Amino acid sequence: MSGLSIGQVADRTGLSVHTLRFYERQGLLTQPVRRGSAGHRVYSEDDVDWLGVCIRLRASGMPLTDIRRYTDLVRAGQGNEVERLEVLREHRERVLAQMHELDECLQLITHKVAVYEGRLGLRDNVTDCALP
Amino acid sequence: MSGLSIGQVADRTGLSVHTLRFYERQGLLTQPVRRGSAGHRVYSEDDVDWLGVCIRLRASGMPLTDIRRYTDLVRAGQGNEVERLEVLREHRERVLAQMHELDECLQLITHKVAVYEGRLGLRDNVTDCALP
DNA sequence: GTTTGACCTAGAGTCGGCTCTAGATTCTAC
DNA sequence: GTAGAATCTAGAGCCGACTCTAGGTCAAAC
Numbered sequence: 001m002s003g004l005s006i007g008q009v010a011d012r013t014g015l016s017v018h019t020l021r022f023y024e025r026q027g028l029l030t031q032p033v034r035r036g037s038a039g040h041r042v043y044s045e046d047d048v049d050w051l052g053v054c055i056r057l058r059a060s061g062m063p064l065t066d067i068r069r070y071t072d073l074v075r076a077g078q079g080n081e082v083e084r085l086e087v088l089r090e091h092r093e094r095v096l097a098q099m100h101e102l103d104e105c106l107q108l109i110t111h112k113v114a115v116y117e118g119r120l121g122l123r124d125n126v127t128d129c130a131l132p
Numbered sequence: 133m134s135g136l137s138i139g140q141v142a143d144r145t146g147l148s149v150h151t152l153r154f155y156e157r158q159g160l161l162t163q164p165v166r167r168g169s170a171g172h173r174v175y176s177e178d179d180v181d182w183l184g185v186c187i188r189l190r191a192s193g194m195p196l197t198d199i200r201r202y203t204d205l206v207r208a209g210q211g212n213e214v215e216r217l218e219v220l221r222e223h224r225e226r227v228l229a230q231m232h233e234l235d236e237c238l239q240l241i242t243h244k245v246a247v248y249e250g251r252l253g254l255r256d257n258v259t260d261c262a263l264p
Numbered sequence: 265g266t267t268t269g270a271c272c273t274a275g276a277g278t279c280g281g282c283t284c285t286a287g288a289t290t291c292t293a294c
Numbered sequence: 295g296t297a298g299a300a301t302c303t304a305g306a307g308c309c310g311a312c313t314c315t316a317g318g319t320c321a322a323a324c
Contacts, residue, residue, distance in 0.1 A: 016312090018312075018313055022311080037321095038320055039319085063311090064310075065310090
């Protein structure tokens with residue numbers, strides 16, 4: 001219930017106060033952030049929760065413009081669930097593709113690591129082959 | 133054996149000719165690219181293979197400066213395997229961390245997708261809860 | 265009553281990673 | 295031999311996502 005200052009939200013989310021203001025300007029919040037006495041931002045728990053979602057989406061590579069589009073849909077309220085679903089499904093596909101790519105990279109690295117360990121005698125039975 | 137033009141390498145790797153020249157300037161190639169008669173670049177199969185490695189490393193989020201550092205080690209030749217190993221292991225940790233993050237994001241998205249599908253009646257038995 | 269620290273706005277600056285331009289040269293096909 | 299495509303260099307430009315600065319307000323602690 002409380003109402004949190006921008007500094008408190010920064011502490012909780014790990015975003016800087018700069019970034020919090022920046023995200024607000026970019027329209028990443030579902031409601032305009034409430035203001036207290038002196039025009040200071042007062043964040044609700046819901047705001048913080050939503051920021052958590054944004055952080056996850058960013059961490060998974062969604063560009064700010066897309067997060068904004070999604071936020072716009074949520075802000076608009078009920079009636080656009082189909083569009084929201086579309087955004088989410090599309091992003092899920094991208095995330096899956098990204099995981100797949102990471103996995104391929106991981107195999108490459110793991111292989112190289114094994115080969116170097118073999119070379120250095122840190123490990124036996126490694127079939128050494130073309131490098132690098 | 134052949135020797136490939138920059139255009140051919142662009143086709144094969146999916147990088148643009150601009151990017152290929154840029155990567156070269158950034159020192160991402162283990163050998164200076166051979167030049168033909170008129171000063172045109174002539175890439176070897178090894179160059180293309182190495183570019184493939186760079187592409188993988190980039191795709192997994194390694195910054196150009198780190199790829200460059202690693203390339204420098206490879207270019208320097210034998211004797212620095214320990215350092216190469218260190219670079220690779222560090223990157224592997226980052227990749228694993230990134231996969232973990234992606235997985236968490238995937239769970240969030242999948243959950244939201246399920247809830248919206250439930251709301252839209254596309255699916256039954258979904259325990260609807262706090263959204264967005 | 266003044267100093268300290270958190271906050272405000274508007275706007276400028278930075279950084280990574282490309283991407284493009286200009287102006288010149290060279291190769292390829294007719 | 296000439297038009298059109300591909301290449302070259304050097305350097306400028308762009309975009310996304312922050313990050314910081316300047317100049318100011320305000321509350322609380324000393």
